[in-house]
Amino acid sequence: MMNQDMLAGLLSQARGEGADLVTLRAIVEEASELGAQRTLASIGLDDARASRDVSELRELLRAWRDAKASARNAALGWIVRGLCAVLLLGLAVRLGATGLLK
Numbered sequence: 001m002m003n004q005d006m007l008a009g010l011l012s013q014a015r016g017e018g019a020d021l022v023t024l025r026a027i028v029e030e031a032s033e034l035g036a037q038r039t040l041a042s043i044g045l046d047d048a049r050a051s052r053d054v055s056e057l058r059e060l061l062r063a064w065r066d067a068k069a070s071a072r073n074a075a076l077g078w079i080v081r082g083l084c085a086v087l088l089l090g091l092a093v094r095l096g097a098t099g100l101l102k
Helices: 002-017 021-042 050-094
Strands: none
Touching: 002 021
8 A cells, every 4th residue: 555655645746746757757656566566466476475486387388388399399200200101112112112011
């Protein structure tokens, strides 16, 4: 509530005395701080565990990206191996080496 009180005081000062640049900057700064705190509170990151939670989320996201890259590389490897096998089979048929396959 202190930020809300500070913001209200700055707004009344700006209304009463006219708004100079310093007052306007202070209003913007306090409003930004209050907005950031409200946003963090609305998504549940306003407590002492928030930094640990964000670190865990980043680790989870990094692990997901690594797993996705590994799966993509494995799938690509299997596709290349399959294409090579089909190519070799085609060459064997073309060269008449089908007797070796039996």
